Amino acid sequence: MRPFDYIRATDPTDAAERTSAPGAMAIAGGTNLIDLMKLQVETPDTLVDVGRLDMGSIEEAGDGLRIGALVTNTATAVHPKVRADYPVLARAILAGATQQLRNKATTAGNLCQRTRCTYFTNIDQPCNKRAPGSGCGAMGGVARLHAILGTSDQCIATYPGDMAVAMAALDAHVHIQGGRGGDRQVPVREFHRLPGETPWQDNVLESGEIITAVTLPLPVKGKQIYRKVRERSSYAFALVSIAAIVAMDGGRIARADLAFGGLAHKPWHDPRLADLLVGEAPSPALFEKAADVLLDEADARGGSEFKIPLARRTLTAVLTEATETRT
């Protein structure tokens, strides 16, 4: 590991100021950043430890639930209110990593975790995300974990996390402090970016911006499901995952908030799906149509062609379960 200075931030303003210095990075649980520092994928000059800041509680706000940036994944998943009203979030978190990692992983760190593309994590390989302009090793390489939606000529990496997929389905908001723009709120659906021409930018955070919390809207009626398909039944990243909140009313679909993991550089949310599904009576034909819409521009440039039929089948399975449709 390269040498670095280590400082503890005293409050979010201090953290924002200190991380705006060139080469400075925030560290929370450290489970992603230290991993990448050992590999010299990340080489910060200064680590600004935000771990002791007062952002570690879950509070009921009038308009929903506020989860502090430092709340551990475990604390979120076991919170009685999350288990009762936002089970899709508890399920998504519990489907990720291990108890040891979830005990350390934080809300903000999890949102900002970097891709698991093995060309990104190997500094001997070309990678436009890690070393802009060096090329993309994954295109034409071994790339089973890679994206089929929203890719660019520069990068086909996926955002690997589970928690944010559920948060995208729930339409949660990320609260950000510091930076030139002052305090702001960004929907989770817009927090992560597509790779485009700047694949090194994973999300909309600018230098010196610190995440302080994520807020969930008031609970909604309906069935909540998180289905994660992976190469073994536990402790693996998603090939495809779906967070679904689906409500029925008089035999018709009244709500269909869906978000997808493993398919793109961000938790994927396609508003055309709710437009198509809401107001309709559930049927296998309708679910196939939804899959057609979701995948109409799907394109696999690595070895991830298998994800296209896998996403289709997973979507129809989730919609079948959520609407209790007989097949």
Place this chain on the structure above:
Amino acid sequence: MSETITVNGVSQPLPDDVRVSLLDFLRQHLGLTGTKKGCDHGQCGACTVLVDGFRINSCLTLAAMHADQEVTTIEGLGTPEDPSALQRAFVEHDAFQCGYCTPGQICSATALLEEIRSEWPSDASDDLAAPTLTDEEIRERMSGNLCRCGAYANILAAIRQVAEEDA
């Protein structure tokens, strides 16, 4: 740095080099070699210790991040003369072959028992509100501890026995 960390009840000065992981600090600075280094990347669980009662991978954290916190390692759970219930059950059930993963398994299982007492759910729980103790639950909750010798069946039996005594 004049900051300290408590390890198995004893206060220790933190290392001067901030790069030192909690794992290397325990093994190389304090000579507590019970905690093992397998992958050094959060994947195998051999380095599992308890920090303020929570199990974590000591390889993916810096010692400096744990100033004023309390770390418990396998050495702090029991001794050959006075083993913990889990340490005794691992011996009784022959829950290891080479033993390399064992300290991590036992630290992890020690926390698991507490998590079950607190009714924390897991990915294997049918009911998020009230998880029940099945073999499937124990397997899922121990999925962060790999055993290359494949002693899983006996590890499960050892944990199950202590969990049932506990219930």
